[in-house]
Each structure stands twice: as structure tokens, then as C-alpha cells.
Amino acid sequence: xxxxxxxxxxxxxxxxxxxxxxxxxxxxxxxxxxxxxxxxxxxxxxxxxxxxxxxxxxxxxxxxxxxxxxxxxxxxxxxxxxxxxxxxxxxxxxxxxxxxxxxxxxxxxxxxxxxxxxxxxxxxxxxxxxxxxxxxxxxxxxxxxxxxxxxxxxxxxxxxxxxxxxxxxxxxxxxxxxxxxxxxxxxxxxxxxxxxxxxxxxxxxxxxxxxxxxxxxxxxxxxxxxxxxxxxxxxxxxxxxxxxxxxxxxxxxxxxxxxxxxxxxxxxxxxxxxxxxxxxxxxxxxxxxxxxxxxxxxxxxxxxxxxxxxxxxxxxxxx
Amino acid sequence: xxxxxxxxxxxxxxxxxxxxxxxxxxxxxxxxxxxxxxxxxxxxxxxxxxxxxxxxxxxxxxxxxxxxxxxxxxxxxxxxxxxxxxxxxxxxxxxxxxxxxxxxxxxxxxxxxxxxxxxxxxxxxxxxxxxxxxxxxxxxxxxxxxxxxxxxxxxxxxxxxxxxxxxxxxxxxxxxxxxxxxxxxxxxxxxxxxxxxxxxxxxxxxxxxxxxxxxxxxxxxxxxxxxxxxxxxxxxxxxxxxxxxxxxxxxxxxxxxxxxxxxxxxxxxxxxxxxxxxxxxxxxxxxxxxxxxxxxxxxxxxxxxxxxx
Numbered sequence: 207x208x209x210x211x212x213x214x215x216x217x218x219x220x221x222x223x224x225x226x227x228x229x230x231x232x233x234x235x236x237x238x239x240x241x242x243x244x245x246x247x248x249x250x251x252x253x254x255x256x257x258x259x260x261x262x263x264x265x266x267x268x269x270x271x272x273x274x275x276x277x278x279x280x281x282x283x284x285x286x287x288x289x290x291x292x293x294x295x296x297x298x299x300x301x302x303x304x305x306x307x308x309x310x311x312x313x314x315x316x317x318x319x320x321x322x323x324x325x326x327x328x329x330x331x332x333x334x335x336x337x338x339x340x341x342x343x344x345x346x347x348x349x350x351x352x353x354x355x356x357x358x359x360x361x362x363x364x365x366x367x368x369x370x371x372x373x374x375x376x377x378x379x380x381x382x383x384x385x386x387x388x389x390x391x392x393x394x395x396x397x398x399x400x401x402x403x404x405x406x407x408x409x410x411x412x413x414x415x416x417x418x419x420x421x422x423x424x425x426x427x428x429x430x431x432x433x434x435x436x437x438x439x440x441x442x443x444x445x446x447x448x449x450x451x452x453x454x455x456x457x458x459x460x461x462x463x464x465x466x467x468x469x470x471x472x473x474x475x476x477x478x479x480x481x482x483x484x485x486x487x488x489x490x491x492x493x494x495x496x497x498x499x500x501x502x503x504x505x506x507x508x509x510x511x512x513x514x515x516x517x518x519x520x521x522x523x524x525x
Numbered sequence: 526x527x528x529x530x531x532x533x534x535x536x537x538x539x540x541x542x543x544x545x546x547x548x549x550x551x552x553x554x555x556x557x558x559x560x561x562x563x564x565x566x567x568x569x570x571x572x573x574x575x576x577x578x579x580x581x582x583x584x585x586x587x588x589x590x591x592x593x594x595x596x597x598x599x600x601x602x603x604x605x606x607x608x609x610x611x612x613x614x615x616x617x618x619x620x621x622x623x624x625x626x627x628x629x630x631x632x633x634x635x636x637x638x639x640x641x642x643x644x645x646x647x648x649x650x651x652x653x654x655x656x657x658x659x660x661x662x663x664x665x666x667x668x669x670x671x672x673x674x675x676x677x678x679x680x681x682x683x684x685x686x687x688x689x690x691x692x693x694x695x696x697x698x699x700x701x702x703x704x705x706x707x708x709x710x711x712x713x714x715x716x717x718x719x720x721x722x723x724x725x726x727x728x729x730x731x732x733x734x735x736x737x738x739x740x741x742x743x744x745x746x747x748x749x750x751x752x753x754x755x756x757x758x759x760x761x762x763x764x765x766x767x768x769x770x771x772x773x774x775x776x777x778x779x780x781x782x783x784x785x786x787x788x789x790x791x792x793x794x795x796x797x798x799x800x801x802x803x804x805x806x807x808x809x810x811x812x813x814x815x816x817x818x819x820x821x822x823x824x825x826x827x828x829x830x831x832x833x834x
Contacts, residue, residue: 237731241644244737248640251633253652255707260659263670270670277676323564326557333558339820340565343572346816346823348766350784351808354791355575358798366574369591398567459663462768466788480665487669488773500665511661 271498276491288498297474297482298499305478308393309457315397316404316453317446323401324408325438338409341402349399349462356395357382357467385475388468392476396463400456404449411445412438455507479503572809579603579802586798599799603807606800612807614779615786619808622701622771622782623764629706630760631753637707638715639741643727653716659709664769672773675700696776704770705763711756718752719745755822758815765812783808 271288275281292298323341327334344352359367362380372378381391419437428436461480464470470477470485477485479499487496532542574593578586579602581595607613641653676693678684683691694700722745730740746753771782781789787804816823 241737242646245640245644245646245649248644248741249637249652252637252656252707252712255633256656256659258674259671259704259707260662260667261655263667263674264662266670266673267666270673275673277673323561326561329557331554331557331561337561337565340568342823343568343813343816346762346812347809348768348784348812350766350768350787351805352571354787354801354805355571357791358578358802359571359574361798364587364589364591366570366591369589372590398571402568455663459665465768465772466791483665483668484769484773487672493669493673497669500663500669504663504666507663508661 267497267500267504270494271501273494274492275494275497277493278491284494288495289502291495292499292502297477298479300474301477301479301482304389304474304476305458305460305480307389308396308460308478309454311390311393312396312400312457312460313450313453315393316400317449319397319401320404320449321408321442321446323405324412325434327405327409328412338402338406341405343402344399345403350466352395352399353463353466360391382468383472385472388472388476392463392467395467396457396460400453404453407449408442408445411442415441451510454510458503458507458510575802575805575809578798579606579806581799583799602799603803606803606807609797609800610786610790610804611778612783612786612804615781615783616807618698618701618780619765619782619784620811621698622767623761625698625702626705626760626764627757629702630708630711631757633707634711634756635715635746635749635753636741637712638717639719639745641712642716642719643745656709656712660713668769668773671704675703675774695774696780698780700774701771701780701782702764705760705767708760708763710759714756715749715752718749722748751822754819758819758822761815762812 272283272285273281274284274288327337331337359365360381362368362378362383365381367381368378379387382388415438419441420433423433423437459480460478461484464476464478464481465484468476470481480503483496483499483503486492486499530541530545532538532546538546577593577595580598580600581592581602582597582599585592585595637656641649641656672695676695677689678693679686681691681699682693682695682697684693685691694703726744727740730744735744766784767782768784771785775781775785778789783804787801787808790804791801
């Protein structure tokens with residue numbers, strides 16, 4: 207390779223290539239480094255919290271589920287023993303059945319009623335905001351307070367619920383103590399509590415449907431039912447999917463109302479997976495066993511979330 | 526032959542047909558209102574029943590068929606309930622929990638959201654996806670390890686450096702508040718907000734020699750007030766209404782939140798429904814007030830994010 211001077215001799219128009227000195231003290235570089243450092247400092251507290259209270263615990267839960275960990279005695283590695291014991295446990299299958307029963311009825315009734323109310327509210331109506339507020343009100347109150355209130359409503363001797371169903375000729379029942387009724391009593395309360403939440407989601411979905419579509423179909427002579435069947439339902443598909451998945455995940459984790467209203471009883475009639483996890487971990491101190499159960503529940507929920515991924519468009523996040 | 530009353534869509538409707546049309550429309554409206562009024566009654570009746578029970582004398586409570594309105598109003602039931610159980614202490618504990626949730630969430634999530642939205646750095650995308658993944662981890666999975674972590678936290682609550690010997694953060698305010706101090710939803714919400722602010726704002730400030738933190742604190746954050754209010758309301762709600770974590774982490778009566786206190790009171794005083802309903806009213810009222818004041822933030826929050834509660 208010739209030197210720059212030799213090149214210059216041959217060709218007077220030659221200009222030596224620019225050598226970029228990586229001058230670390232130049233202003234631009236300093237700023238970039240400063241910005242990078244600032245970025246890390248900004249996200250650091252949240253990331254530390256995230257590590258400590260989410261990432262680490264997820265791995266710890268997996269680890270714990272392979273031990274017989276209990277705060278009281280020494281830890282022993284037991285491999286997949288806990289999982290084997292759970293799958294052979296009749297109580298586990300009973301509570302899985304209860305959880306599925308709860309999930310099926312709550313999701314079905316909540317989603318249907320939420321859609322129905324949203325359709326009624328999706329038009330110019332006097333007092334529309336008032337209706338919406340009434341339906342949404344239980345969402346802002348706590349499940350604990352609602353559960354205590356409903357124990358009183360379900361009171362066998364003096365409860366309002368018995369009075370209301372009495373108008374339809376149903377005799378007085380001890381709703382929460384009857385093994386055949388207790389789960390349905392909890393389901394009714396849960397549906398009452400969550401209809402408003404999903405109604406708001408549906409209302410948002412309905413308002414995203416362009417009114418021109420309805421107008422065009424009306425011009426073509428479509429009946430009201432056809433409008434619903436061929437415009438509303440298909441265009442609400444994403445909302446319905448979102449509502450179904452959120453509602454289902456919540457139902458699989460049901461705990462507060464079970465713990466407060468029946469304590470899982472009578473017998474195991476209303477106990478759910480989440481309730482058993484709590485009982486095993488914090489009443490029997492079988493933390494390893496409970497972790498294994500929690501992991502099985504997590505797998506179930508993760509499966510549903512995976513379906514959700516199809517809905518949740520990662521491209522929109524453009525991180 | 527045209528139908529005399531029902532408009533068939535051809536030509537001009539006759540007078541009789543117009544009348545039918547109008548009355549059909551009216552009937553429909555009436556039906557919708559009837560349905561909605563019925564529904565609203567079903568939604569509101571339990572709350573009304575709660576308040577009237579709280580004000581009733583015993584003879585109105587233990588009667589069949591149930592009395593809707595009290596024969597005499599006993600407002601002193603609220604005071605008497607406070608004597609039966611430390612509801613004031615429960616209330617205060619819930620207030621502490623909810624307020625710290627608000628402060629931590631708004632401060633830390635806005636910082637993290639700002640970092641993710643306004644800076645380029647290696648690892649940004651994977652870290653942010655991890656934050657999103659956090660939203661999908663069910664509470665039951667982290668519950669036990671987080672409890673063990675709080676109990677065995679090194680040097681807390683008489684623990685030694687290995688986390689042995691004491692009770693750690695169990696039954697303390699720190700233990701109550703810490704696990705919910707940052708939420709993925711909050712980071713996500715703030716990031717979306719910060720993404721939409723013009724870059725010129727921070728460049729101008731940078732040229733004037735403003736530090737990165739001051740750009741965030743004095744210029745960008747004040748523009749995100751709606752996000753801060755939304756997250757503030759959500760965090761307060763989550764803290765005030767939480768049940769499972771307080772149940773696990775608190776042990777003594779003085780540390781209980783109002784949600785826990787209610788259930789304990791019911792267990793111990795099976796039949797004092799007037800006092801229990803007075804306590805329940807106390808547990809619900811702060812959220813109802815916040816809801817009425819900030820209703821649009823609630824509705825906006827859940828309908829834009831699709832993340833409920």
C-alpha cells in the first residue's frame with residue numbers, strides 16, 4: 207500500500223482518507239454515554255423489584271416444588287414426588303372439578319350477560335351513564351366486602367335472597383351450607399360482581415364498530431337480527447376473545463370468595479385449586495407440596511395465555 | 526294490497542303506518558328502559574340492603590319477611606361497631622397500604638416507563654418483553670416464594686445475614702407494601718404515554734444543560750398527569766381491595782387491613798349483622814368516593830388496556 211504522499215504525487219486531486227479519531231472527550235460521545243447511563247438508572251428500581259418479586263420467585267417455586275420444604279423442618283430434595291402425590295390425591299381431583307364447574311358457569315353467564323347489557327347500553331338512552339355506573343359499581347368494591355355482604359344476603363333465616371326467590375315459589379334454602387347449592391350460590395355472586403367489568407370492555411368494542419356498516423346494511427333491507435348476526439358478532443370477535451381469556455384466567459384463580467364465604471365447605475364442595483394451595487401452604491405448612499400444585503395451576507393458565515398471544519399483537523408493542 | 530298498519534318500506538308510509546312505527550319505537554325504548562332499570566336494581570339492591578342493615582335496630586334485622594327500611598334509624602351503630610372491633614386501626618392499615626402502593630407505583634413505574642420509551646440501549650426490547658410476561662404470571666405461583674423471601678429477608682426483623690432466626694418482614698408494613706410496589710401494568714401504561722411526547726422537548730432542555738433526571742421530572746412527567754392519575758387510582762384500588770397477600774403476611778390484629786378485619790369480625794361475632802354491615806360500608810366507601818370522582822379514568826383505564834383490576 208502506498209503512502210498518502212505518494213498517492214498525492216500521482217494524482218493531485220487525491221485527498222487522504224479521513225481518520226476518525228475516537229476522541230472520548232468529544233461532546234457527542236459523552237452525551238450518548240450519559241443517556242445510556244440515565245436509561246439504566248431510570249429502569250433500575252423497577253427491574254430490581256421485578257427480579258426480586260417475580261423472576262426469582264418463579265424459579266424458586268419450581269425449585270420448592272421439588273422439595274418437602276416447610277418452614278419448620280429441614281429441607282429434603284424429593285424430586286417429582288410432590289407431583290406424583292398430587293395426581294394420586296382424590297382431594298386434588300375434586301377441587302379441579304370444582305374449579306372447572308366454577309369457571310364454566312361464571313364465564314358463560316358473565317360473558318353472555320355482559321354482552322347483553324352492553325348491547326342495551328350501546329345506543330342513545332336517557333340515564334345511560336347511570337345504568338353504566340350501577341352495573342360497574344361492584345367492580346370498584348373489594349371481593350372481601352362483597353363476600354361478607356352476600357353471606358348476609360344468603361342468610362337462611364333472615365336473608366334478602368330467600369325473600370326474592372320466595373316470590374317465585376322457591377322455599378327457604380341454606381344456600382352456603384347445602385353441598386348441592388353452595389357452589390352455585392358463589393357463582394351467582396361472582397357473576398353479579400363481574401358483569402359490569404366485562405360490559406365496559408364490550409361497550410368499548412361496540413363503539414369501535416363503524417356506524418356506516420349498519421347504515422349500509424339497513425339500506426339493503428337487513429333486519430335487526432341480521433345486523434347483529436352478520437355485523438356485530440363478527441366484529442366483536444377480538445373483544446369476545448379478550449373477555450373470555452381474562453374471565454377464564456380469573457376464574458381459575460378464584461380464592462377470596464371461597465375462603466370467606468364457605469372456607470371450601472361443606473366438606474370439599476366449594477374448595478378450588480387456589481384454595482387448596484393456600485390451605486396446604488399456610489395452614490398445613492406443606493410449602494413444597496403447595497408449590498407443586500401452584501405450578502400445575504400455572505401451566506393450565508399459561509396454556510390459556512398462549513391462546514391469548516394470538517390475540518395480543520406483539521407487533522403493536524414495537525419495543 | 527298494502528298492510529294498513531305496518532310499513533313495508535315501499536313508497537310513503539300512510540298516517541296509520543306512521544303511528545304504528547312511532548308506537549313500536551316507543552314500546553321498544555320502554556322495554557329497554559324496563560330491562561335496564563330491573564338490572565340496575567339487582568346491582569344496587571345488595572348495597573342498599575347493606576346500608577339499611579347497618580342502620581337497623583336488632584328487631585328489624587331478625588324478622589321474616591325481611592324489612593327493607595329500618596323502623597328507626599340507628600346511626601350510632603357505626604360508632605358501636607368501632608368499639609366492637611378496631612375498625613379504625615384496620616382502616617388506617619388499609620390506607621397506609623393503598624397510599625404506599627400509589628406512591629411507589631407512580632414514581633417507579635413512571636421512571637421505568639420513561640426509560641423504556643425515551644432511550645435506546647442494549648437489552649431494551651427483551652427487558653420490556655419480560656415486563657409484559659410478568660402480567661401473565663399468576664399470583665399463586667409467586668405467593669409462596671415471595672412469602673418465604675419476606676420471612677427470610679437478611680437482617681430484617683431479627684434475622685441474621687442468612688435470613689434465619691427472626692420473622693423477617695412478616696407482619697410489618699414493609700412486608701405488606703413491597704410486593705405490590707411496582708406493577709407491569711403501570712410500566713406499560715407510562716411507556717405508552719411517554720412514547721407520544723415530541724422529542725424536541727427533551728432536546729431543547731438538553732441544549733440548555735438540563736440533567737436527564739430534571740428533564741424527566743420537570744418537563745416530561747408533568748405532561749403525563751392523566752397516566753399518573755389513572756395508575757394512582759388503579760394502585761389505590763389494588764391495595765385497598767387486596768385480600769390474599771395481607772392474609773398471608775399479617776399475623777397480629779393490629780396489622781390487619783379492613784378487608785381482613787371484616788372476615789375476622791364475622792368469624793368471631795356470627796350474628797351481629799348491623800355492626801358487620803357498618804364495617805362493610807366503611808370498607809367500601811373510600812373506593813366508591815374515588816370511583817365517583819374519577820369515573821372517567823376508571824372506564825378509560827380498563828377499556829384502553831383491556832387489563833382488568
